[in-house]
Amino acid sequence: xxxxxxxxxxxxxxxxxxxxxxxxxxxxxxxxxxxxxxxxxxxxxxxxxxxxxxxxxxxxxxxxxxxxxxxxxxxxxxxxxxxxxxxxxxxxxxxxxxxxxxxxxxxxxxxxxxxxxxxxxxxxxxxxxxxxxxxxxxxxxxxxxxxxxxxxxxxxxxxxxxxxxxxxxxxxxxxxxxxxxxxxxxxxxxxxxxxxxxxxxxxxxxxxxxxxxxxxxxxxxxxxxxxxxxxxxxxxxxxxxxxxxxxxxxxxxxxxxxxxxxxxxxxxxxxxxxxxxxxxxxxxxxxxxxxxxxxxxxxxxxxxxxxxxxxxxxxxxxxxxxxxxxxxxxxxxxxxxxxxxxxxxxxxxxxxxxxxxxxxxxxxxxxxxxxxxxxxxxxxxxxxxxxxxxxxxxxxxxxxxxxxx
Amino acid sequence: xxxxxxxxxxxxxxxxxxxxxxxxxxxxxxxxxxxxxxxxxxxxxxxxxxxxxxxxxxxxxxxxxxxxxxxxxxxxxxxxxxxxxxxxxxxxxxxxxxxxxxxxxxxxxxxxxxxxxxxxxxxxxxxxxxxxxxxxxxxxxxxxxxxxxxxxxxxxxxxxxxxxxxxxxxxxxxxxxxxxxxxxxxxxxxxxxxxxxxxxxxxxxxxxxxxxxxxxxxxxxxxxxxxxxxxxxxxxxxxxxxxxxxxxxxxxxxxxxxxxxxxxxxxxxxxxxxxxxxxxxxxxx
Numbered sequence: 161x162x163x164x165x166x167x168x169x170x171x172x173x174x175x176x177x178x179x180x181x182x183x184x185x186x187x188x189x190x191x192x193x194x195x196x197x198x199x200x201x202x203x204x205x206x207x208x209x210x211x212x213x214x215x216x217x218x219x220x221x222x223x224x225x226x227x228x229x230x231x232x233x234x235x236x237x238x239x240x241x242x243x244x245x246x247x248x249x250x251x252x253x254x255x256x257x258x259x260x261x262x263x264x265x266x267x268x269x270x271x272x273x274x275x276x277x278x279x280x281x282x283x284x285x286x287x288x289x290x291x292x293x294x295x296x297x298x299x300x301x302x303x304x305x306x307x308x309x310x311x312x313x314x315x316x317x318x319x320x321x322x323x324x325x326x327x328x329x330x331x332x333x334x335x336x337x338x339x340x341x342x343x344x345x346x347x348x349x350x351x352x353x354x355x356x357x358x359x360x361x362x363x364x365x366x367x368x369x370x371x372x373x374x375x376x377x378x379x380x381x382x383x384x385x386x387x388x389x390x391x392x393x394x395x396x397x398x399x400x401x402x403x404x405x406x407x408x409x410x411x412x413x414x415x416x417x418x419x420x421x422x423x424x425x426x427x428x429x430x431x432x433x434x435x436x437x438x439x440x441x442x443x444x445x446x447x448x449x450x451x452x453x454x455x456x457x458x459x460x461x462x463x464x465x466x467x468x469x470x471x472x473x474x475x476x477x478x479x480x481x482x483x484x485x486x487x488x489x490x491x492x493x494x495x496x497x498x499x500x501x502x503x504x505x506x507x508x509x510x511x512x513x514x515x516x517x518x519x520x521x522x523x524x525x526x527x528x529x530x531x532x533x534x535x536x537x538x539x540x541x542x543x544x545x546x547x548x549x550x551x552x553x554x555x556x557x558x559x560x561x562x563x564x565x
Numbered sequence: 566x567x568x569x570x571x572x573x574x575x576x577x578x579x580x581x582x583x584x585x586x587x588x589x590x591x592x593x594x595x596x597x598x599x600x601x602x603x604x605x606x607x608x609x610x611x612x613x614x615x616x617x618x619x620x621x622x623x624x625x626x627x628x629x630x631x632x633x634x635x636x637x638x639x640x641x642x643x644x645x646x647x648x649x650x651x652x653x654x655x656x657x658x659x660x661x662x663x664x665x666x667x668x669x670x671x672x673x674x675x676x677x678x679x680x681x682x683x684x685x686x687x688x689x690x691x692x693x694x695x696x697x698x699x700x701x702x703x704x705x706x707x708x709x710x711x712x713x714x715x716x717x718x719x720x721x722x723x724x725x726x727x728x729x730x731x732x733x734x735x736x737x738x739x740x741x742x743x744x745x746x747x748x749x750x751x752x753x754x755x756x757x758x759x760x761x762x763x764x765x766x767x768x769x770x771x772x773x774x775x776x777x778x779x780x781x782x783x784x785x786x787x788x789x790x791x792x793x794x795x796x797x798x799x800x801x802x803x804x805x806x807x808x809x810x811x812x813x814x815x816x817x818x819x820x821x822x823x824x825x826x827x828x829x830x831x832x833x834x835x836x837x838x839x840x841x842x843x844x845x846x847x848x849x850x
Contacts, residue, residue, distance in 0.1 A: 204707045205709065218707045220662040221663035
């Protein structure tokens with residue numbers, strides 16, 4: 161039975177902030193950067209209004225923001241920060257420290273294109289640049305998903321089988337600055353759901369202890385780890401990512417009981433008999449859904465697959481969703497310059513390569529630097545896929561839609 | 566030689582009406598004109614923040630860099646082409662927050678460049694959060710109970726970092742600002758000009774009125790700019806009277822002077838002697 165909920169008008173940034181207020185972590189490191197700034201401003205207001213009791217630290221750069229979270233999380237605290245674009249790029253060094261030290265930090269990424277040239281609008285070049293850093297990545301389609309993920313992320317990150325930091329990704333401006341209706345749970349329900357942070361037990365300098373800095377039972381975080389054990393510690397992270405594929409749906413299922421909203425790693429829509437389908441991330445998938453409905457009304461067998469969890473990559477779900485589809489278009493809102501294709505396209509190709517019978521797969525790069533992706537553009541993608549399906553072959557799989565030739 | 570008109574561009578200006586940046590930009594243009602420089606002889610480097618648009622509005626060589634990295638880029642441009650007059654522009658956040666790591670090193674390294682700080686004591690572009698120069702007690706969006714971290718003092722920080730030229734200007738004293746800018750650009754070595762520049766949108770404390778009531782000119786007060794101790798004392802003044810002008814000015818060898826490879830022609834015009842390189846490589850063969 162889901163709990164009584166309150167409908168609130170909030171943009172994506174406010175949804176992150178409101179959920180984080182309800183979670184009431186221990187430490188928030190704040191440094192402003194467009195389009196994330198609203199999050200840390202709201203979190204500051206909550207402190208001023210006495211609604212929360214987290215330590216709010218206005219640091220001097222993003223590198224310091226994530227370092228601050230690393231220190232806090234190692235000391236056993238729940239630590240939160242938020243950033244975008246070049247802010248995440250400046251954090252890059254520390255993203256690997258956070259995951260390598262197995263610190264379950266939660267960070268909102270308000271996706272913005274990475275300069276240069278300087279651009280403040282949305283694409284996925286920032287979080288895609290961090291895809292190998294060992295963080296779980298959840299991509300949200302709308303502010304409701306943002307709110308929900310900002311609560312469930314803590315349980316996923318802190319699960320003893322996982323212990324990995326999480327990025328909750330939302331598209332800059334499209335979500336961050338656009339007001340939507342968001343159903344919110346009562347404070348008590350949220351705080352009961354997230355509970356207290358769990359710790360695993362490890363062997364310390366003075367015997368067994370919880371994995372956190374505690375002067376009574378000392379531990380060292382981040383010492384040198386060379387040819388002797390570094391490799392094995394990386395294998396542990398690989399295993400943690402595998403475990404996360406099990407834990408994330410468990411946490412989502414538990415959350416569905418209180419919220420009535422269920423989520424998947426991968427969300428298929430009208431895929432039962434689809435002949436052409438589009439795979440993608442984030443807010444664009446709302447526009448794809450709208451287009452799929454229109455095309456279905458016109459008799460076109462179109463479908464979509466929204467990837468909500470990009471790290472860990474939900475390979476087996478993806479195989480199930482796409483294996484029988486004749487033509488698949490992969491939407492990438494970022495580039496991997498010099499690579500065969502966009503990041504999502506490449507990983508989809510790698511995942512489906514081993515199938516005896518596989519779809520024809522084309523890549524559609526769109527929306528770079530905030531370029532609008534409207535229904536007409538998505539319709540064009542489906543038309544291109546129908547042509548591929550009819551011909552039974554793909555020429556050049558790379559398409560740059562919405563760009564001047 | 567460039568004129569004021571030629572130093573402008575046709576770009577639409579997005580600064581708020583009344584922003585101190587307008588006076589600052591005008592002051593820089595006037596100083597360039599006074600020095601008789603051509604547009605191609607000047608390079609401007611800007612960081613992130615409202616000031617960053619300066620490279621859109623000033624028709625000289627320009628490089629709009631990432632947040633906090635004005636000084637490394639400006640230093641390198643000067644090393645590559647010492648004939649350029651290199652001016653770095655940064656806000657108080659860019660210079661003394663995210664880019665603070667570079668500031669003392671540029672000062673002690675002493676490249677022959679000028680750093681102009683658009684110091685409005687607030688984060689303006691991100692709409693009014695506490696900056697590293699925000700004064701104690703100032704209520705901002707990130708300090709609703711008042712800032713409780715001590716502010717960076719750009720002047721005493723520069724002095725402690727062995728900067729050779731340390732000055733403060735105010736956009737409400739334009740002729741004085743132009744004199745300061747000219748003196749800084751003529752100075753041989755690292756010059757800091759920290760400029761008090763009201764943010765009319767987000768800083769309601771450090772306004773034109775606030776400064777007009779407080780600023781006085783060091784040049785008219787008997788201050789000796791070669792006296793380091795006196796400079797430190799003046800640097801501490803703020804609440805009642807705020808000094809503007811040159812706090813400290815002592816020339817010492819620049820980074821280039823002590824680096825033999827930089828002697829003679831600018832690096833950009835030096836030819837790579839492939840014979841010498843081949844000989845060097847053969848030594849390790």
